[in-house]
Amino acid sequence: xxxxxxxxxxxxxxxxxxxxxxxxxxxxxxxxxxxxxxxxxxxxxxxxxxxxxxxxxxxxxxxxxxxxxxxxxxxxxxxxxxxxxxxxxxxxxxxxxxxxxxxxxxxxxxxxxxxxxxxxxxxxxxxxxxxxxxxxxxxxxxxxxxxxxxxxxxxxxxxxxxxxxxxxxxxxxxxxxxxxxxxxxxxxxxxxxxxxxxxxxxxxxxxxxxxxxxxxxxxxxxxxxxxxxxxxxxx
Amino acid sequence: xxxxxxxxxxxxxxxxxxxxxxxxxxxxxxxxxxxxxxxxxxxxxxxxxxxxxxxxxxxxxxxxxxxxxxxxxxxxxxxxxxxxxxxxxxxxxxxxxxxxxxxxxxxxxxxxxxxxxxxxxxxxxxxxxxxxxxxxxxxxxxxxxxxxxxxxxxxxxxxxxxxxxxxxxxxxxxxxxxxxxxxxxxxxxxxxxxxxxxxxxxxxxxxxxxxxxxxxxxxxxxxxxxxxxxxxxxxxxxxxxxxxxxxxxxxxxxxxxxxxxxxxxxxxxxxxxxxxxxxxxxxxxxxxxxxxxxxxx
Ligand SMILES: Nc1ncnc2c1ncn2[C@@H]1O[C@H](COP(=O)(O)OP(=O)(O)O)[C@@H](O)[C@H]1O
Ligand SMILES: [Mg+2]
Numbered sequence: 001x002x003x004x005x006x007x008x009x010x011x012x013x014x015x016x017x018x019x020x021x022x023x024x025x026x027x028x029x030x031x032x033x034x035x036x037x038x039x040x041x042x043x044x045x046x047x048x049x050x051x052x053x054x055x056x057x058x059x060x061x062x063x064x065x066x067x068x069x070x071x072x073x074x075x076x077x078x079x080x081x082x083x084x085x086x087x088x089x090x091x092x093x094x095x096x097x098x099x100x101x102x103x104x105x106x107x108x109x110x111x112x113x114x115x116x117x118x119x120x121x122x123x124x125x126x127x128x129x130x131x132x133x134x135x136x137x138x139x140x141x142x143x144x145x146x147x148x149x150x151x152x153x154x155x156x157x158x159x160x161x162x163x164x165x166x167x168x169x170x171x172x173x174x175x176x177x178x179x180x181x182x183x184x185x186x187x188x189x190x191x192x193x194x195x196x197x198x199x200x201x202x203x204x205x206x207x208x209x210x211x212x213x214x215x216x217x218x219x220x221x222x223x224x225x226x227x228x229x230x231x232x233x234x235x
Numbered sequence: 236x237x238x239x240x241x242x243x244x245x246x247x248x249x250x251x252x253x254x255x256x257x258x259x260x261x262x263x264x265x266x267x268x269x270x271x272x273x274x275x276x277x278x279x280x281x282x283x284x285x286x287x288x289x290x291x292x293x294x295x296x297x298x299x300x301x302x303x304x305x306x307x308x309x310x311x312x313x314x315x316x317x318x319x320x321x322x323x324x325x326x327x328x329x330x331x332x333x334x335x336x337x338x339x340x341x342x343x344x345x346x347x348x349x350x351x352x353x354x355x356x357x358x359x360x361x362x363x364x365x366x367x368x369x370x371x372x373x374x375x376x377x378x379x380x381x382x383x384x385x386x387x388x389x390x391x392x393x394x395x396x397x398x399x400x401x402x403x404x405x406x407x408x409x410x411x412x413x414x415x416x417x418x419x420x421x422x423x424x425x426x427x428x429x430x431x432x433x434x435x436x437x438x439x440x441x442x443x444x445x446x447x448x449x450x451x452x453x454x455x456x457x458x459x460x461x462x463x464x465x466x467x468x469x470x471x472x473x474x475x476x477x478x479x480x481x482x483x484x485x486x487x488x489x490x491x492x493x494x495x496x497x498x499x500x501x502x503x504x505x506x507x508x509x510x511x512x513x514x515x516x517x518x519x520x521x522x523x524x525x526x527x528x529x530x531x532x
Binding site: 050051052071072073074075076077081082084087088089090091092093097100101102104105108148 | 407410411413414416417418420421422423424425426427428429
């Protein structure tokens with residue numbers, strides 16, 4: 001049994017269907033990268049798993065439970081934390097308030113403990129607990145987004161383009177943190193524009209195109225495939 | 236037109252006008268705070284808000300004069316009635332339209348406003364009323380005429396604003412309200428039940444509308460359209476402060492109150508309400524985050 005099992009999911013916005021039957025699995029402790037061209041439906045897939053969009057057909061199972069119709073506000077209680085592509089922090093809240101909201105689903109007593117662990121992972125946050133989040137740099141904001149999502153110590157961390165818009169040095173930082181988080185046992189499902197990098201880091205890769213999963217394999221297999229290199233890796 | 240005679244310019248520094256402005260500004264600030272809180276989380280302009288203020292004032296008036304309760308108890312009754320009332324109106328009316336556009340909700344709220352105002356007319360008549368209390372002497376402090384009611388308005392406003400500040404900054408639920416007002420989807424991702432938050436926001440926003448109406452009734456008269464006619468400076472405060480920004484709305488409220496009262500030095504008193512409209516237009520033409528935006532959140 002996989003940790004996350006997405007089967008034949010169709011989903012979209014209003015009358016527009018974006019995903020036309022997508023299958024995807026993430027095993028316990030695994031890191032899976034989803035790549036594909038702009039508009040392929042990568043974000044839509046993550047939103048559907050996270051409960052922000054309803055699957056029209058198909059099922060989403062997590063740790064053996066059917067979470068297909070579970071609304072977004074309940075997903076976190078199943079052990080899934082999701083960092084969206086856009087607006088993934090509360091800009092008007094301070095750093096510490098963002099972390100408090102990250103721990104919303106937690107008993108108050110455990111907060112201090114968790115926040116210490118997040119500070120250990122992201123020291124940049126400890127230096128500025130009372131800074132308003134939107135006044136931080138892009139890299140710091142991304143750290144806060146991941147830090148807030150890690151407050152609950154999830155079984156699965158879902159990241160939508162964590163390196164988007166960051167300077168190369170910061171991209172290394174972000175991937176290093178993700179590697180770290182995954183090494184400590186948290187499964188990671190990640191969407192990335194930076195496809196080569198994402199495949200290199202991941203245990204497994206999935207190529208999504210036009211709302212369908214086209215290819216699937218280990219990161220290396222996909223990196224080595226000429227067809228995929230030509231079509232999706234821009235070389 | 237009074238013109239720009241130096242004498243009038245000097246009068247702008249007359250502490251009497253400043254004091255009057257502070258009193259009016261306090262009322263606008265409190266009212267704007269409630270309106271902006273509701274907007275922040277529900278994303279629609281509630282035109283019925285002014286009539287919530289009136290309903291709060293009328294219930295306090297009834298408790299005060301018809302049931303002879305002390306004004307403080309009466310004010311609490313007015314606040315509680317309007318807190319629950321705002322929630323009931325939401326359940327009966329707005330909730331059904333929540334998935335619709337902001338324009339639909341705005342139009343629906345105009346309907347609610349109309350109904351509330353006419354219910355007031357049916358129950359309490361169309362005439363103007365006053366809270367019971369002794370005809371007050373007007374003590375002078377350093378040459379300023381300071382009515383006890385005005386002092387009460389200023390002090391109660393500070394208490395309401397301070398209490399709301401603590402709620403929004405220091406309590407878990409208050410921080411969640413600000414979070415949801417920032418981004419509802421992200422709040423849901425965090426596990427926050429935003430529908431339950433909406434309930435709390437109506438309760439808080441309704442109570443604030445109620446007390447704002449009571450303060451307005453204390454300063455002037457209680458009339459069926461008292462809240463509706465007060466809407467323009469309140470909207471101006473909300474917009475100047477950056478829609479959905481509580482501190483901005485309060486700053487906007489005081490700024491408008493004081494500007495409005497000082498304006499009588501240069502324009503005839505009858506045109507005083509136009510100041511709110513003028514500032515509303517300036518606010519709309521300036522950056523949408525508001526003039527006080529950014530810096531105050
Ligand atoms: N909120 C939305 N409303 C309507 N259509 C959307 C929305 N978000 C994305 N889409 C459409 O869905 C398709 C897939 O988008 P998305 O999942 O964001 O792609 P990706 O993340 O792979 O770049 C695109 O055609 C996009 O225009
Ligand atoms: Mg995307």
